[in-house]
Amino acid sequence: xxxxxxxxxxxxxxxxxxxxxxxxxxxxxxxxxxxxxxxxxxxxxxxxxxxxxxxxxxxxxxxxxxxxxxxxxxxxxxxxxxxxxxxxxxxxxxxxxxxxxxxxxxxxxxxxxxxxxxxxxxxxxxxxxxxxxxxxxxxxxxxxxxxxxxxxxxxxxxxxxxxxxxxxxxxxxxxxxxxxxxxxxxxxxxxxxxxxxxxxxxxxxxxxxxxxxxxxxxxxxxxxxxxxxxxxxxxxxxxxxxxxxxxxxxxxxxxxxxxxxxxxxxxxxxxxxxxxxxxxxxxxxxxxxxxxxxxxxxxxxxxxxxxxxxxxxxxxxxxxxxxxxxxxxxxxxxxxxxxxxxxxxxxxxxxxxxxxxxxxxxxxxxxxxxxxxxxxxxxxxxx
Amino acid sequence: xxxxxxxxxxxxxxxxxxxxxxxxxxxxxxxxxxxxxxxxxxxxxxxxxxxxxxxxxxxxxxxxxxxxxxxxxxxxxxxxxxxxxxxxxxxxxxxxxxxxxxxxxxxxxxxxxxxxxxxxxxxxxxxxxxxxxxxxxxxxxxxxxxxxxxxxxxxxxxxxxxxxxxxxxxxxxxxxxxxxxxxxxxxxxxxxxxxxxxxxxxxxxxxxxxxxxxxxxxxxxxxxxxxxxxxxxxxxxxxxxxxxxxxxxxxxxxxxxxxxxxxxxxxxxxxxxxxxxxxxxxxxxxxxxxxxxxxxxxxxxxxxxxxxxxxxxxxxxxxxxxxxxxxxxxxxxxxxxxxxxxxxxxxxxxxxxxxxxxxxxxxxxxxxxxxxxxxxxxxxxxx
Numbered sequence: 001x002x003x004x005x006x007x008x009x010x011x012x013x014x015x016x017x018x019x020x021x022x023x024x025x026x027x028x029x030x031x032x033x034x035x036x037x038x039x040x041x042x043x044x045x046x047x048x049x050x051x052x053x054x055x056x057x058x059x060x061x062x063x064x065x066x067x068x069x070x071x072x073x074x075x076x077x078x079x080x081x082x083x084x085x086x087x088x089x090x091x092x093x094x095x096x097x098x099x100x101x102x103x104x105x106x107x108x109x110x111x112x113x114x115x116x117x118x119x120x121x122x123x124x125x126x127x128x129x130x131x132x133x134x135x136x137x138x139x140x141x142x143x144x145x146x147x148x149x150x151x152x153x154x155x156x157x158x159x160x161x162x163x164x165x166x167x168x169x170x171x172x173x174x175x176x177x178x179x180x181x182x183x184x185x186x187x188x189x190x191x192x193x194x195x196x197x198x199x200x201x202x203x204x205x206x207x208x209x210x211x212x213x214x215x216x217x218x219x220x221x222x223x224x225x226x227x228x229x230x231x232x233x234x235x236x237x238x239x240x241x242x243x244x245x246x247x248x249x250x251x252x253x254x255x256x257x258x259x260x261x262x263x264x265x266x267x268x269x270x271x272x273x274x275x276x277x278x279x280x281x282x283x284x285x286x287x288x289x290x291x292x293x294x295x296x297x298x299x300x301x302x303x304x305x306x307x308x309x310x311x312x313x314x315x316x317x318x319x320x321x322x323x324x325x326x327x328x329x330x331x332x333x334x335x336x337x338x339x340x341x342x343x344x345x346x347x348x349x350x351x352x353x354x355x356x357x358x359x360x361x362x363x364x365x366x367x368x369x370x371x372x373x374x375x376x377x378x379x380x381x382x383x
Numbered sequence: 384x385x386x387x388x389x390x391x392x393x394x395x396x397x398x399x400x401x402x403x404x405x406x407x408x409x410x411x412x413x414x415x416x417x418x419x420x421x422x423x424x425x426x427x428x429x430x431x432x433x434x435x436x437x438x439x440x441x442x443x444x445x446x447x448x449x450x451x452x453x454x455x456x457x458x459x460x461x462x463x464x465x466x467x468x469x470x471x472x473x474x475x476x477x478x479x480x481x482x483x484x485x486x487x488x489x490x491x492x493x494x495x496x497x498x499x500x501x502x503x504x505x506x507x508x509x510x511x512x513x514x515x516x517x518x519x520x521x522x523x524x525x526x527x528x529x530x531x532x533x534x535x536x537x538x539x540x541x542x543x544x545x546x547x548x549x550x551x552x553x554x555x556x557x558x559x560x561x562x563x564x565x566x567x568x569x570x571x572x573x574x575x576x577x578x579x580x581x582x583x584x585x586x587x588x589x590x591x592x593x594x595x596x597x598x599x600x601x602x603x604x605x606x607x608x609x610x611x612x613x614x615x616x617x618x619x620x621x622x623x624x625x626x627x628x629x630x631x632x633x634x635x636x637x638x639x640x641x642x643x644x645x646x647x648x649x650x651x652x653x654x655x656x657x658x659x660x661x662x663x664x665x666x667x668x669x670x671x672x673x674x675x676x677x678x679x680x681x682x683x684x685x686x687x688x689x690x691x692x693x694x695x696x697x698x699x700x701x702x703x704x705x706x707x708x709x710x711x712x713x714x715x716x717x718x719x720x721x722x723x724x725x726x727x728x729x730x731x732x733x734x735x736x737x738x739x740x741x742x743x744x745x746x747x748x749x750x751x752x753x754x755x756x757x758x759x760x761x762x763x764x765x766x
Contacts, residue, residue: 001484048620055438055464059518061511065639066755068623069630074642077758078472081438081462083445089461093476100384128444135442217679238429240451248453256448259457344713350661374448375460376655 002099005224006231006381008037008217009343014331015181017211022054023070025213026111030071032213033107038227044217045103047077050090050110051335056382057117067109076103084270084283086110087214087338088368088377094218095236095379097340099350104220110339111142111213122209126334129371131244142206142284144245144372146198146377152252153200155301158251158289160200164303165192166285167204169313169329176314176324176356181331193261205285210331214339216346229350234378235268238259243374253294254373261295261367264378274295275319275380276361277348279341281369284328293368295378320358323348338368342379385482389455389614389764391420391600392726397714398564399498400594403762406453408493408596408710413454416490416598421610424595425579427600428486430460433473434718439508440500450492459486466512467666469493470597470721471751471760477601478619479761485604493722494596503594510716512754514627521698525589525667527628527667527755529581532669535635536583540686541672543583549575549668550587552696557708559697559739561755564593564714588668593714597727612733618651618763620644626757636677637756644678644750647761651746654681658702658763660731664752665709674750675704678761684764706731719752725762732766 010032012025020028034041047068054060060090064077080090087110094106114122126136133138152158168188174180177378186204194203224230239259242248249255265271272295280295282288288370292303292312297319306312312321324330324344327337345364395408401711403411417424430451433550437443463473470493475528477489499503510518514660517527535541551571557563568586577586607613622642625631631636648654655678663678665671675686675695680702695704706715707727710720726746730736736744 029504052444053438055436055508055511056442056444059507059511060515061435062513062626062754062757064465065473065623065753066514066626069625074623074639076475077465077623078476079464080619081464082443089447093479095459095477096483096485097479099484100479102479120486123568124442125438128438128442130445131449132443207487238461240448240457240460242452243445243449252537256457291619347622364755370448371445374452376444 003221004098004218004233006216006342006346007219007224007227008033010036011179011214011340011343011348012212013179014212014333015209018116018233022111022113025061026067026109027200029213029215033217037217039105041071041073044075044106044107046075046097046106048090048094048106048108049079049111050087050338051079051123051235051336052081052083053112057127060171061247082375083370084334084376085368085370086374088366091216091339091342092236092238092377095233098218100106101103104223106175106218108216108218108339110336111336112333113210113211114209114333115352119209123353134244141372142198142201145284147245147287148203148251149200155252157301158304161188162289162308162343163285164188165308166282166288167191168306170282170322170326170328171315173323173356174329175267176323180329181208181327182329201284205325207332209226210333212331212333212336214336214343216339216342231346231349232382234382235264237263237315240375241373243371245372253290254369254376256365256373257291257294257369257376260376260378264380268380270363275363275365277323277345277358278319278321278365278367279344280321280367281326282322283332295367314356314358323353323358326334341366341368345381349381385581386604387478387481387601387616389533389599389725389729390602390607390610391416392417392563392729393598394498394723395592395595396562397595397716405494409450409453409492410599412596416600420600422488423754424454424456426488427456427490429458429480429489431473431477431489431491432462433470433721434462434495435464435466435469436495436508436717439511455603455747459482460558465758466749466751466753467717467759468721468760469718471749474599474722475619475621475760476654478616480530481601487606488599491601491654491722495560495718496594496612497716497717499595502592510548519629524755525581525584528667529584530628530676531634533600537668538635540684541687543575543604544571545672546588546668546695547571547693548669548691549665550574551587551609552690553709555711555713556706556739559710560713563708564591565712584667589713590666590710593716595719596718597726598718599722599725600622606629614729614732615765616762617765618647620646621760623758624756626754628755636673637759638741639756640674640677640750640752640759643759643761644656651763653746658704658746659747660728660741661704661748661750662707662727663704665705665711678750697739706736706739706741722750724749728764
């Protein structure tokens with residue numbers, strides 16, 4: 001299989017970006033990613049855009065051509081949609097584009113503008129990731145993850161403190177990330193006392209509605225070797241599952257993530273213990289606990305306690321998770337998230353993550369999920 | 384470059400399919416495509432879905448996982464969106480998936496349900512393919528193509544009769560296609576006397592709002608050689624342009640189609656005169672006239688007269704265009720169209736097109752356009 005690497009990576013600030021359009025946001029991060037890659041825009045052979053909601057919320061589709069023209073290009077350009085995994089899936093398709101030999105240098109863009117819209121419109125739009133049965137029943141994503149959390153608590157003794165510890169860790173990491181949506185640390189007590197959204201999930205267990213964009217440039221081996229710090233893509237896999245919880249074999253694990261994780265690690269020739277740093281899809285705190293178990297970092301029912309004792313916190317751990325702050329505290333502009341995860345891992349493996357740097361990080365993983373677990377995409381990177 | 388082929392192809396009936404859900408429609412065509420390919424569903428390695436409007440019209444996204452689960456699979460699955468080129472772009476990405484070595488057998492699905500929605504909602508949704516400036520100005524696609532038609536008439540002497548002849552030819556071809564939306568032939572007079580939609584385009588110059596689905600199965604050389612009638616994919620290219628007409632270099636040609644056409648023919652090692660049968664994106668009659676010129680079949684300004692004299696009509700021509708009836712008369716369920724074009728060419732090159740068969744068809748082309756020309760995807764096939 002052809003060797004491929006990321007040689008350029010950038011994210012915008014995440015948060016409520018009312019003063020900047022999607023066009024301007026994308027121009028900015030593409031400029032940064034190109035400069036990082038030592039390339040110019042005319043070097044790009046194809047564009048893959050990850051976005052979920054521009055159609056539903058803004059009646060704007062055709063984002064491939066939209067951003068290609070915005071960047072003064074006429075190259076092939078595609079929009080890939082897979083709900084909150086749109087960014088990771090765009091990256092995956094960009095990777096296959098390079099591996100196919102069709103393109104040498106691919107630009108992957110993840111972008112989402114959400115805070116300009118009414119929260120109820122955004123919540124309904126996001127339910128487009130789930131099944132119509134769930135939508136018509138009035139379910140929302142906090143409600144669906146609350147069901148999973150309750151079952152995980154009942155089956156494995158996971159507690160509200162365990163979940164709160166995920167929020168505390170990720171807010172702490174975000175406090176070290178100048179681009180995060182939320183930069184204030186929180187305490188276990190603050191999480192536990194925050195208003196209930198869908199019992200047992202409270203406000204501070206939930207990722208926010210955010211704006212943001214991220215870009216990554218994937219190249220083949222020839223171009224990668226010209227760059228001083230290529231980060232090699234050594235494993236990639238996607239798996240799918242039922243859109244609705246009712247169709248799943250289990251609710252305390254995301255089967256698609258288990259499958260994709262195993263395949264990606266096998267392709268990379270590694271085991272979970274080889275991974276130093278991971279960006280996990282913590283749309284809700286319970287989701288990070290399940291991810292830590294689904295990917296084989298912890299046995300079922302053991303991840304919550306591990307997070308509470310600080311095993312996954314920066315500076316204290318063999319495996320550090322969500323140094324960006326995760327979806328929880330860095331923010332969750334849905335189409336951007338999967339690409340931002342890649343950017344964070346690239347910075348970590350290049351030793352450029354500044355005050356949130358994991359010491360001697362050599363192998364990194366990204367875990368991006370669409371819907372309540374209907375699709376999962378895992379990438380593994382090595383320096 | 385790895386050799387790839389289509390070994391399975393099927394379309395549903397196109398038209399007003401009020402009694403069938405997208406799920407049922409897709410199950411039906413996937414069954415037919417699998418049987419055509421001599422494969423079973425569990426042989427499929429990945430799914431690429433082309434769809435434009437399920438989010439805007441139905442609040443349903445995540446169609447990759449949606450159809451993967453519907454088909455009892457857990458494989459990688461993606462939705463590719465590029466307006467009315469979504470189907471062709473899904474096929475292109477499926478092709479790269481096979482060429483990359485990631486997958487051996489890929490299922491491409493194009494699907495769109497439009498007639499369940501109010502026409503004004505559909506018209507607004509479709510404008511999601513264009514720019515916000517055009518939308519806010521109140522432009523619709525008939526209006527945009529009318530501007531192009533008027534300019535083509537002024538610059539090259541193209542007439543309303545020339546455009547009407549495209550409708551007459553495509554309705555005639557559709558009358559031979561049991562799956563077409565419109566099965567009645569029309570006359571030049573009927574087209575010219577039909578109500579004006581956006582002068583000079585009349586009702587019978589416009590493709591309809593339709594429901595429909597199509598599927599194609601792409602495999603690598605190893606699997607292709609096991610099939611009695613593989614149809615080889617010998618050229619593929621995508622190009623982009625400005626979403627709005629104001630950003631274009633010319634309005635009497637779709638530059639993206641010119642670029643993608645040249646590249647695809649170069650990859651296939653052919654010239655326009657080698658092509659026996661083509662499915663062209665005739666969303667409006669003027670669009671087929673421009674396509675015939677953009678792809679080098681006729682010199683600028685000569686295509687209209689050629690269509691009027693029957694040069695592209697079945698049984699009379701060296702190059703026959705839109706034997707399916709085209710978007711104009713077979714119907715235009717936007718996400719399905721690009722895949723249906725592939726299915727028609729596959730049937731032609733296998734000599735299985737029944738009473739619309741082009742004699743001794745050896746080389747075929749598909750031309751699929753998104754928006755008013757913002758993206759074009761061209762594929763070339765050989766038997």
